[in-house]
Structures are given as C-alpha cells and as structure tokens.
Amino acid sequence: MSRPRILLTAPPRTGKTTVVRRLADLLRAAGVPVCGFLSDEVREHGRRAGFTVEEFGGRKAVMAHLSWVSGPRVGRYGVNVPAFERIALPAMQRALTTKGAVTLIDEIGPMELLSPAFLPRCVALFEAGLPIVATVHQRTHPTLKAQIEAELITVTPQNRDDLPRALARLLAP
Structure with missing residues (x-):
C-alpha cells in the first residue's frame, strides 16, 4: 500500500501552518513520531516582522526578517539561508x-527554495515512499507539482478546522 503524500496549498494567512501544527499534535498524541519543521511568523508590535523555522521537538531559528539588509x-524580507538550512x-x-x-514540512515556498539543497531533499523524501504532508506556497505549487507526485489539497476557511483530524486518521497506523 502506498503511503500518503500530500501537499497543502492556500493563500497566505489561510491557516496552513495551523493545520500542520494541529496535525503534529494529534499524531504525537497517537504515539506517531513526527519529523520535519514548522515555519512561523515573528510578530513585533502586532505586525509580522519575519519568520522562524523550528524542528518538531528541536531547535528554532529566525530565517527571515524585515530589518535584515544583507543577503x-x-x-x-531579508533571508538567512544558512540559518534555515541548519x-x-x-x-x-x-x-x-x-x-x-x-514527515511534516511547513513550508515549501520562495524563502525556503533559496536553499539549493532544500528542493532536492524534498523530492527525495517524497520519492522515499514515506508518509509526508508539506505545505506549499500557492504561487509555487505548479512548478513543484511537476517534480513531486502528491495529492494536492487546498486549505480553506471551511475545511481548515477539520483537516488536521482527517489527515491524522489517514496518517496514523
């Protein structure tokens, strides 16, 4: 039986990261190990100022910020590719x-794709036949879809609350 390979897409701020975070919580509560990472907003004075990357159960770093002028x-946003890669x-x-x-990957988007090692690693994970859910920037997915064979699900305000439970049922043994 083929293991689920899923790409979640949606416009920014629709809830892709929230779906992945809740899915990770449900899987871990069911005793399923979770690997991968989350990308999340850095908020300063009530406004988005950058993004972090955080391994599930591991390290975290700021990977992009409004104030960064080099790189x-x-x-x-200025992007710190080495921080993302670490x-x-x-x-x-x-x-x-x-x-x-x-494996949960949040997200495959323009910032992450600045890393030359990132997309080949994504493709290798999808080709390994492991269960995987990744979020993909809405404008990125047509190009990516040609390289990765996966079911494409659009996150909407109507399905985002039920999606984590539905995906957990599909992914948990």
Whole structure:
C-alpha cells in the first residue's frame, strides 16, 4: 500500500501552518513520531516582522526578517539561508531514519527554495515512499507539482478546522 503524500496549498494567512501544527499534535498524541519543521511568523508590535523555522521537538531559528539588509530577499524580507538550512535540512534527514515517522514540512515556498539543497531533499523524501504532508506556497505549487507526485489539497476557511483530524486518521497506523 502506498503511503500518503500530500501537499497543502492556500493563500497566505489561510491557516496552513495551523493545520500542520494541529496535525503534529494529534499524531504525537497517537504515539506517531513526527519529523520535519514548522515555519512561523515573528510578530513585533502586532505586525509580522519575519519568520522562524523550528524542528518538531528541536531547535528554532529566525530565517527571515524585515530589518535584515544583507543577503537574498523575498519581498520585504531579508533571508538567512544558512540559518534555515541548519534547522530544516537535519530535520528532513531524520525523517529518513526515524522508524514509523510522519514527515511534516511547513513550508515549501520562495524563502525556503533559496536553499539549493532544500528542493532536492524534498523530492527525495517524497520519492522515499514515506508518509509526508508539506505545505506549499500557492504561487509555487505548479512548478513543484511537476517534480513531486502528491495529492494536492487546498486549505480553506471551511475545511481548515477539520483537516488536521482527517489527515491524522489517514496518517496514523
């Protein structure tokens, strides 16, 4: 039987990260190991000022910030590619060696794709036949879809509250 390979897509601020965070909680509560990482907002004075990357159960780093002026940029944000790689790449590697794990990747987007090692690692995970759920930036997914074979699910305000439970039922043994 083929293991689920799922890409979640939606416009920004629709709830993709919230779906992944809740899914991780449900899987861990069911005793399923979770590997991978979350990307989340850095809020300052009530406004989004950057993004973090955090391994499930592990390290965390700021990977993008409005105030950073050196290095590559995505929109208004300076991106620290080495900080992203220090957290995300080892987390993804652990997914290949952790027995019974579900891999969660949040997200495959323009900032993350600045890492030359990231997309090949994503493709390898999808090709390994492991259960995996990844979020993908809405504008990125047509290009990515050509490289990754997965079911594409759009997160909406109507389905985002029920989606974590539905995915947990599909992924938990």
